[in-house]
Amino acid sequence: MTISNLSDGEGLRLAAADAGLLEGGIRSAGLKVTAPRLAVLRALTDRPHSTADALFGVVRADLPGTSLQAVYGVLASFTSAGLVRKIEPAGSPALFERRVGDNHHHIVCTHCGVVHDVDCAVGHAPCLTPADALGFDVRAAEVIYWGLCAQCQAESALP
C-alpha cells in the first residue's frame, strides 16, 4: 500500500487541504509518514474520543487494506510520541484524542457513554496537588467526572 492511494473521489480535495498539516505533525514527531498514519490522524481529527476499533472502521473506508493491528500500532506510536492522548475511563476500551499538552479532563455519561472535554476545575492546576502526596513525585492528575448528559436526562424524564 502506497501513499498515493490515500484518497479518491470526493475525499480528494479535503485530503489535499489537510494532508500538509497532518503530514507535518507526524513528521515533526519524528515518525515516518504513511498512509495508515494519515488516515488514523484524520479520523481522529473528526472524531475525538474514539476507540481503536471505531477508528479502524473509519480508516478502512478510506484505506481498505488497513489492519486493526496497524491502527493499534499507529495509536501506540502516536501516543508515545505525544501526538495523541490515550484515556481509559473505567468500563470502556481506551479512547484517543488529538488534544494534548493542556491539562484538560473528561466528563463521561454513565448512561450513553458520551465523552466531552472539560477544562480544569478550580483555578490554574486544580487537583494537581493532593492533600498529602505520601512521598510520591506526582507527575499527572487525571480527573474524570461521571454523570448523566443533558440528552439522557431528558430521555429519562419522559413518561
Added chain:
Amino acid sequence: MTISNLSDGEGLRLAAADAGLLEGGIRSAGLKVTAPRLAVLRALTDRPHSTADALFGVVRADLPGTSLQAVYGVLASFTSAGLVRKIEPAGSPALFERRVGDNHHHIVCTHCGVVHDVDCAVGHAPCLTPADALGFDVRAAEVIYWGLCAQCQAESALP
C-alpha cells in the same frame, strides 16, 4: 461448601472475632452470608487495592473450593450493594477496596503500580465541580494521581 468450614487452625480465633463484623456488613447490605463472601471481605480488609485475581489467591488458601468466578461474582454483588468500591486505573485490572462512602482518591506509582489512598485535594469537595459541566448532572469525580512512589524514586537514584 458450607459456612462451617470457613476457617480452621490458627485462623479460627481471628475469624471468630471478625466474623460478626463482616457478617453484619454483608447481611445489612441485603446479601446472603456465605463462606466465599466472608473470605473475600476478610481478604479485602487485609489488602485494600487488590485485583480479583489476587483476592482469589488469598481466598483459595482459606477456602480451597472457591472458584475465580465466585470471586468475581462476590465482588460484583459487593460493588453494586455499595459494600466495596471498584477502581480501574489505566493499564491495570480492576482493584477493590472496602473504604467507601467518602470522596477519596488514589495515587498510583507509574513504576511499581502501588496504590495509596489520598484525601481530596482542595477544601471540601474539590474537583467535584468542573469548570463547565456542559449540561451534565455530575454525580462523581474520580481523581487519579500518577507519579513515582518514594521507594521507586530512591531506587532510580542509585548508581
Added chain:
DNA sequence: CATTTTGTTTTGAGTAAATCAAAACAATTC
C-alpha cells in the same frame, strides 16, 4: 536515480481480564 537502511504494516497466533449461562447447591423464609 538506485541502493541500503530503518521503521512500519500485514498476517496470524496468543493472552489477560472479565462475562455469560446452566446446573448444582446453600442460605434464608415460611
Added chain:
DNA sequence: GAATTGTTTTGATTTACTCAAAACAAAATG
C-alpha cells in the same frame, strides 16, 4: 423441615489488546 430464593460451580465465550515473524514502504545515502 420443606420451599423459595439467591449463590456458586463448571465450562464456554468474549472483548480488548499484545506479540512475533515476514513482507513491505519510507527515508537516508551514495
